[in-house]
Amino acid sequence: MKKSKIVKILVVIFIILVVATLITLAIILNKESTQLNDDKQLNHNTQLNENTQINENAQADINTQVNENTQNDNNQDQETKTSGTEETLFQGYYEKAEEKLKQMTLEEKISQMFMARCPSSGAVEQISAYQPGGYILFGRDFEGKTKQQVINMIQSYQNASKIPMIIGVDEEGGLVCRVSSNKNLAESKFKSPQQLYKEGGLEKIRTDAIEKSQLLLSLGINMNLAPVSDVSTDSSDFIYSRSFGKGAEETSEYVKTVVNAMKSQNIAGTLKHFPGYGNNKDSHTEVTVDNRSLETFEKSDFLPFKAGIEAGVQSILVSHNKVNSIDADYPASLSSKMHEILRKELKFEGLIMTDDLAMDAATKFASKEKLAVIAVQAGNDIILTSDYETQRNAVINAVKNNEISEERINESAKRILAYKYYMKLM
Numbered sequence: 001m002k003k004s005k006i007v008k009i010l011v012v013i014f015i016i017l018v019v020a021t022l023i024t025l026a027i028i029l030n031k032e033s034t035q036l037n038d039d040k041q042l043n044h045n046t047q048l049n050e051n052t053q054i055n056e057n058a059q060a061d062i063n064t065q066v067n068e069n070t071q072n073d074n075n076q077d078q079e080t081k082t083s084g085t086e087e088t089l090f091q092g093y094y095e096k097a098e099e100k101l102k103q104m105t106l107e108e109k110i111s112q113m114f115m116a117r118c119p120s121s122g123a124v125e126q127i128s129a130y131q132p133g134g135y136i137l138f139g140r141d142f143e144g145k146t147k148q149q150v151i152n153m154i155q156s157y158q159n160a161s162k163i164p165m166i167i168g169v170d171e172e173g174g175l176v177c178r179v180s181s182n183k184n185l186a187e188s189k190f191k192s193p194q195q196l197y198k199e200g201g202l203e204k205i206r207t208d209a210i211e212k213s214q215l216l217l218s219l220g221i222n223m224n225l226a227p228v229s230d231v232s233t234d235s236s237d238f239i240y241s242r243s244f245g246k247g248a249e250e251t252s253e254y255v256k257t258v259v260n261a262m263k264s265q266n267i268a269g270t271l272k273h274f275p276g277y278g279n280n281k282d283s284h285t286e287v288t289v290d291n292r293s294l295e296t297f298e299k300s301d302f303l304p305f306k307a308g309i310e311a312g313v314q315s316i317l318v319s320h321n322k323v324n325s326i327d328a329d330y331p332a333s334l335s336s337k338m339h340e341i342l343r344k345e346l347k348f349e350g351l352i353m354t355d356d357l358a359m360d361a362a363t364k365f366a367s368k369e370k371l372a373v374i375a376v377q378a379g380n381d382i383i384l385t386s387d388y389e390t391q392r393n394a395v396i397n398a399v400k401n402n403e404i405s406e407e408r409i410n411e412s413a414k415r416i417l418a419y420k421y422y423m424k425l426m
Contacts, residue, residue, distance in 0.1 A: 089312065089349040090418040097417035100163075100426075101410060108162075109413040110395050113381060115166060115353065116388035118157075127160040132388055133416055134166030137221070142182045147219065150185065154220035163417075164425040166382075168223035168270075171212055175241055179216065186215060193227070193254060194245045202257045209261035216267060222425060223268040225317060227258040229304040230277040239277040248300040252307035259311040268423060271308045273319035273355060274342065275332060276301025280321050284359045287322070294325040306346055314419060315351040316342065318380070320361035330378070331365055333357075339379035351419055353382035357391065369394035376404055381412040 090097075101109065112133035118141050119126060126132070135157060142150060154167055169178045174192025179185055190212055196204045209227075216224055231251050232243040244254040255271065262269040275297050280288040305316065318338060320331040327335040333354040342348045357363070357371045366374060372391035375383050376398070385391050398404045420426045 089314070090415070090422040093418040093421035094414065096421050096426075097414045100417050101414050104413070106399060106406060106409065107396060109409050110399070111392060112163065112413050112416045113376065113383055113395070113409070114388055114392055115168060115382050115384050117356070117358075117384075117386040124156055124160045126388070127157055127165070130389060130392060131162055132165070132392075133163075133382065134168060134223075136168045136170075136225070136384060137178060138170075139178045139181055142179055142185060144184075145182065146184050150219045158220070164420060166223050166268075166420075166425075167221050168225055169216065169221050170225045171216060172226045172228055172242060173208065173212070179219070179221070180212075185219070192241065193243070194241075197244070197254075202253060205254060206257050206261045209258045210265060213262050213265035213267040217265060221267075222423065223270065223315070224262065225270040225272060227255055227269065227271065227308075228273075229255050229271040229308060230273060231301050231304060232277065232279070234279060237277075237279045238282050239273075239280075243277075248303040251304045255304040255308045256311045259308050259313045263312060266424065268314040268419075269308070270315045270317050270353070271305055271313055272317035273321070274305055274316050275319070275321075275323060275326070275338065276305075277319060277321065284361075287361050287364050288320065290321050290323045290325075292323070292325065297323075297325075302346065305348075309346055309348050309350075313350065314423070315353060315382070316348060317353050317355055317384075318342075320355050320359055320365075322361075330374070331361060333362065333380070334365070334371070334374045334378050336378045343379070351381045351415060352379065354380050354384050356384045356386060358386035373398045373403060376408065376412075381415055 108131060111131045114132045115134040115136050116126075116132045118135040118137050120140065123135070141153075145153070157167065158165060170176050171179050171190065172192075173190035174195065177189045180189045190208065191199075193205060196208050200207075213224065216222075228239070228242045228244070229251065230239045230243045231248045232240040232245065233247060234240060235245075237243075244251045246254070259269050259271075278290055278292060278301065280290055282288075308316075318333045320333050322328070322331045323338070326332070326341065327337040329335075330337075332338045339352060342352060354375050355362070357368070357375065362371055365371070368387050368390055372383055372385070372394045376395055383391065395404065395409075399406055399409060417426070
């Protein structure tokens with residue numbers, strides 16, 4: 001009995017030891033597991049902190065870059081505002097023009113402002129001596145010549161000029177066809193705008209303008225003094241047969257179509273005759289006075305010119321008509337008030353030119369010498385003239401006598417040079 005009791009006690013002790021051992025093992029395992037989890041959590045938290053730091057650093061870099069880009073954009077905007085020109089038509093070419101201008105004498109700058117009627121003889125010699133900014137050619141300059149002869153003639157002018165010349169012509173179609181009147185140069189004369197429209201609408205107008213531009217360019221002519229932009233619906237008007245023959249809105253569409261077609265061929269167009277001819281008489285042969293109200297011009301005659309300006313036309317010719325509602329003292333071509341309307345109200349940034357100063361409406365107003373001086377004072381960039389040497393010298397003397405500032409000359413000369421870069425003449 002005693003032995004049996006001892007055995008039982010030993011079994012109990014053994015069981016207690018086993019249980020105690022299991023409990024101890026469980027505690028140890030639990031601690032290791034907890035430590036492992038703690039380590040994992042620590043590692044996880046460390047990784048999170050590292051990732052957070054990376055993200056924060058990355059965001060900081062992004063924010064820095066955004067700020068830098070914003071600053072760069074602001075700087076660029078500021079540079080545009082401070083160093084750019086208000087002009088936009090020839091934007092990008094004024095810097096080159098400015099550099100070229102610095103290399104030129106006063107006489108050379110003034111010469112650029114003249115588009116002279118090409119003399120019947122001695123044209124190359126005149127260019128070599130006086131370097132006009134351009135020549136305007138008339139029917140006599142093409143008469144009887146072959147295409148190659150015309151090409152050679154114009155090239156000889158360019159060869160003699162230090163700065164590439166504007167070579168212009170009036171090739172309107174209809175009554176005024178300086179080039180296509182010569183059958184050696186074109187199969188037939190270009191038709192008038194009115195005839196073209198009857199045959200095929202604005203599409204016919206467009207294709208004709210392209211064909212005309214291609215012919216002129218092939219000869220070396222880089223400016224067409226067209227389209228006629230005057231509003232005229234009365235067949236008794238002097239200008240009617242040269243106009244589109246319709247109201248202001250339809251004439252505006254016509255002008256826009258022609259300007260866009262010419263630009264597609266890289267030939268310069270010229271809107272004429274600002275501010276609009278109306279029913280006035282022929283200013284080639286007499287003084288013309290327009291008594292219409294300014295409101296009439298604003299609601300009608302200005303509209304085709306606005307359309308052409310918005311289409312990007314490069315030049316506008318101003319008539320010699322005296323418009324009393326705008327300036328009762330001076331013909332439009334010599335009126336600073338008229339030029340202010342073009343620049344400030346219609347926002348035109350291209351070249352402004354006079355009609356030919358040899359026309360009676362101009363010569364009856366002042367002497368040849370005085371006409372050129374007034375034309376520059378009024379704000380014209382280009383003076384069309386049949387008496388180049390006389391009028392050039394008059395402007396040179398006016399600058400030397402302080403009647404015209406050299407800054408005024410620089411303004412137009414720089415615009416002309418920018419135009420020539422823009423048109424890829426230079």
